[in-house]
Amino acid sequence: MRRKLQIKFVIALTLSIAITMSGCSNNGNDGNPDRAGNHNAPSESMSPAASETNHSADRSPFGKYETPIAIQVGKSAGPTDKYPEGDSIENNIWTRFYKDELGIDVKIAWTALMGEQYDQKTKLAIASGNMPDLMTVNAQQLAQLVENDQIADLTDAVEQYASEFTNVLLNADGGMAMKAVTYNGKIMAIPSTGSMIDSSNVLWIRQDWLDKLGLQPPKTIADLKDIAEAFTTRDPNGNDKSDTFGLGITKDLWSITGTAGLEGFFNSYHAYPTIWVKDDSGNLAYGAVQPANKQALADLQEMYKAGWIDPEFGVKDGGRVSEDIGANKIGMLFGKMSTPFYFLATIMADPSIDWRPYPLPSIDATPASTQQDFPVQNYYVVRKGYEHPEAAVKMLNLAEEVTRTSDSEIHKRLKPKFDAALEKTEGFAAFPIIYGDLPTKNITAYLNIKKAMETKDESVLTTKEEKTSYEGLLDYINTKNPANVTYWLVFGPSGSQSVLNEYYSNKRYVGTEFYGAATPAMTTKQSTLNKLIVQEFTKIIVGNSSIDEFDRLVKDWNKIGGEQITKEVNDWKASR
Structure with missing residues (x-):
């Protein structure tokens, strides 16, 4: 069962x-x-x-x-x-x-x-x-x-x-x-x-490490830095070795595999690097080349220099970062609501491991808003x-x-x-060849499950999937069966969908402003521009380039195609 x-x-x-x-x-x-x-x-x-x-x-x-x-x-x-x-x-x-x-x-x-x-x-x-x-x-x-x-x-x-x-x-x-x-x-x-909502960014932290070190969940970037330092220097995994890092990152920088990306970190600085946003003049502009990114890059450079970020992150893809998670070397990362899939095997092996999702911390007094990608x-x-x-x-x-x-x-x-x-299928083998999903499916399920838990009334569950998730959540609450921990981490009272609901209810999200067909310049230039951004951001983070090189990056980005793409995107906006 x-x-x-x-x-x-x-x-x-x-x-x-x-x-x-x-x-x-x-x-x-x-x-x-x-x-x-x-x-x-x-x-x-x-x-x-x-x-x-x-x-x-x-x-x-x-x-x-x-x-x-x-x-x-x-x-x-x-x-x-x-x-x-x-x-x-x-x-x-x-x-x-x-x-x-x-x-x-x-x-x-x-x-x-x-x-x-x-x-x-x-x-x-x-x-x-x-x-x-x-x-x-x-x-x-x-x-x-x-x-x-x-x-x-x-x-x-x-x-x-x-x-x-x-x-x-x-x-x-x-x-x-x-x-x-x-x-x-x-x-x-x-x-x-x-779902655009499900693309929101969440901060995942080893709650058992926080408890062990007497730390509270972060509300500010200063808090996040303190946790990153403690997770690096205070032996949170208890093996008497210096083998842990404060923040998990992949070489891709962004959440291509759904975990250990930096979008959420940049969102904490009110920067939205992989989507199109409105600039001060009301025109559409690409998030990665906006000034708000500079402070985020400077702080990442500081964290890397202090050793709070794995010095080998530049060669590690999502799979290798997942291996580090499984080896108890990483206790904090930015991910998505679905990130618990990367924790499941680790928790199955050691049920005392306690990952928790938290809203994004903020660099200042303004609460951070998550970016939401075109779904x-x-x-x-x-x-x-x-x-x-x-x-x-x-x-x-x-x-x-x-x-x-x-x-x-x-x-x-x-x-x-x-x-x-x-019952006998694993991985993506059970997927139909063509499929899609409704944009509010999971957050609706969370709200219905939450109401059923509070009222003890299962009649509020409107789909078979909601009933299955509700049963799995109850099983985990009653038995702590690690096989059903994903229900708890996603649909539980403090699960990732509760964080997304907080964003949604308080309008703490910034959706991409461009959702049209790829423009001509995107077809020929976008991949090169994306590689340029990852390459130059990485150089800044590891200290091979100064933070002032960000301004040169913006000029280069515009010169080799970014300016043309921006024009085409704004032409699309004007035509709507």
């Missing part, structure tokens, strides 16, 4: 937060794919279905093709994916659902490990023109594919085939997601929708020339109908089968 609760929680929550991890390694403002020519001819190796013309598409959202059609998919895979015995990435609960319910025969054209490997595979497919019928891309790749006329116009497919729930899903954010995939009035991709980072695209672009929409319809609460015949019939497969 406890394992069942844990697995259901992981899939329910991860469906809404893994969007930045599955598919592409770069976020919506990242990526610099090589420019490709106009490759529109159907690829014989990629699509055996493209040349067939005798298929009849039932125009209902869940209508089955009279003769099965094939669709070649480029798919990402997680590092810990595990299928039930007899299943595989080519033959699993979802491929069978697609075939049996819709008449869609999924063929896996290629797979790659999510992150950098998938990104490289996608770039190669785009550059060669040998694309699968369906794959996931980032914002810059989407813009490139549109410019090169390599992907199908999905306007008719979405308008004619989207189910009622899919229409709600695609427009639940007020239309931002759909604007990001609309080029010249045409829908060119299906956005992998997510759509990945986009599902269909190769131009594929005969059945509506198949992608039908696949999304089915995934949402099965995984969400519904009274439909399809849900009642297929959800038990999905749950049974889920």
